[in-house]
Amino acid sequence: MTTSTEAIRGTDRKGSATRGANDRPTEVAAFRNVSKAFGSVKAVNGSSFTLHPGETVAFLGPNGAGKSTSIDMLLGLKDPSAGEVSLFGGSPRQAIMDGRVGVMLQSGGLLPEVTVRELVTFACKVHPRGYAVDDVLTTAQILDLADRKVDKLSGGQEQRVRFALATAGDSDLIVLDEPTTGMDVTARQAFWSVMKAQADAGRTILFATHYLEEADAIADRVLVMHKGRLIADGTAAEIKARAGQRRISFDLHPGDGGDASLLSALPGITALDVSGSTVRISTSDADATMAAVYRAGLYPRGLEVTGVGLEQAFITITAEAAGTEAN
Numbered sequence: 001m002t003t004s005t006e007a008i009r010g011t012d013r014k015g016s017a018t019r020g021a022n023d024r025p026t027e028v029a030a031f032r033n034v035s036k037a038f039g040s041v042k043a044v045n046g047s048s049f050t051l052h053p054g055e056t057v058a059f060l061g062p063n064g065a066g067k068s069t070s071i072d073m074l075l076g077l078k079d080p081s082a083g084e085v086s087l088f089g090g091s092p093r094q095a096i097m098d099g100r101v102g103v104m105l106q107s108g109g110l111l112p113e114v115t116v117r118e119l120v121t122f123a124c125k126v127h128p129r130g131y132a133v134d135d136v137l138t139t140a141q142i143l144d145l146a147d148r149k150v151d152k153l154s155g156g157q158e159q160r161v162r163f164a165l166a167t168a169g170d171s172d173l174i175v176l177d178e179p180t181t182g183m184d185v186t187a188r189q190a191f192w193s194v195m196k197a198q199a200d201a202g203r204t205i206l207f208a209t210h211y212l213e214e215a216d217a218i219a220d221r222v223l224v225m226h227k228g229r230l231i232a233d234g235t236a237a238e239i240k241a242r243a244g245q246r247r248i249s250f251d252l253h254p255g256d257g258g259d260a261s262l263l264s265a266l267p268g269i270t271a272l273d274v275s276g277s278t279v280r281i282s283t284s285d286a287d288a289t290m291a292a293v294y295r296a297g298l299y300p301r302g303l304e305v306t307g308v309g310l311e312q313a314f315i316t317i318t319a320e321a322a323g324t325e326a327n
């Protein structure tokens with residue numbers, strides 16, 4: 001028996017993107033020095049990146065960074081003011097018409113007065129390689145909502161219907177703009193497990209999110225935008241390393257001589273928290289900080305040094321970008 005997820009996974013699609021002369025997959029999407037201005041607002045400013053077959057890529061950035069505008073250009077919904085956007089080596093509009101892209105956008109009303117089943121059936125029919133509607137409803141976990149009118153759904157339920165529309169056919173690229181906004185924790189986990197199956201089947205996935213833990217857990221690669229510019233492009237680990245921060249924690253026993261003024265003067269230190277005998281430090285240079293701790297004659301016990309999470313790294317690099325602009 002074919003399960004709905006298997007049906008949606010379809011065959012292994014790695015390498016199904018544009019192929020080069022030597023028949024190796026090349027690129028799914030490319031932004032080449034792309035800008036988009038709305039009057040005096042530079043929503044996107046000279047952005048270049050390439051999406052490769054089979055990658056899961058998170059698009060991060062503070063509010064107004066230019067993520068949705070970039071996605072709109074990627075999908076041919078907006079034209080760039082300058083530069084070039086291509087999908088599968090051709091125009092975004094052609095790729096959409098060919099059914100190569102499944103899309104879940106942030107906004108845009110779902111048709112009122114139709115049921116979930118009617119709407120999803122329509123999406124399956126118009127897709128050149130549409131799946132069976134029951135498979136799509138099952139995979140998106142909305143079979144129980146099939147007979148409900150779409151304008152009577154909760155925000156989280158609406159998101160799941162949008163997800164069903166994005167996965168109604170056998171697309172090579174799935175683009176999701178803040179897909180889990182409004183979903184509860186269980187729905188979010190279920191959503192990402194379905195997306196993981198899509199990624200495992202070799203589809204390329206691009207998703208914008210403000211949930212950095214999602215990006216950290218799911219993405220092979222992270223693009224960070226800030227005020228229209230792409231300020232980081234790498235794995236979550238590379239971006240964390242680039243932010244360069246480390247967290248150190250240790251215990252100092254009473255009488256060890258460590259006081260707040262001594263600790264706060266340690267080299268590299270960016271934050272200090274002393275709670276009873278436990279010292280927690282954020283530092284840009286863990287080696288120098290710890291060398292100074294030992295030089296001061298302190299005896300730290302239970303020493304732990306860890307990297308920062310993606311959230312802290314994101315805050316650090318976007319603050320750096322804001323600082324650079326201000327200078």
Ligand SMILES: Nc1ncnc2c1ncn2[C@@H]1O[C@H](COP(=O)(O)OP(=O)(O)OP(=O)(O)O)[C@@H](O)[C@H]1O
Pocket residue numbers: 038041042043061062063064065066067068069070
């Ligand atoms: N149609 C438009 N007309 C004028 N300005 C616009 C338009 N669309 C977007 N902008 C502006 O372009 C900038 C980028 O907006 P965009 O929606 O792409 O950001 P975003 O990163 O998706 O933000 P968010 O995380 O809040 O969704 C913002 O300053 C926004 O106000």
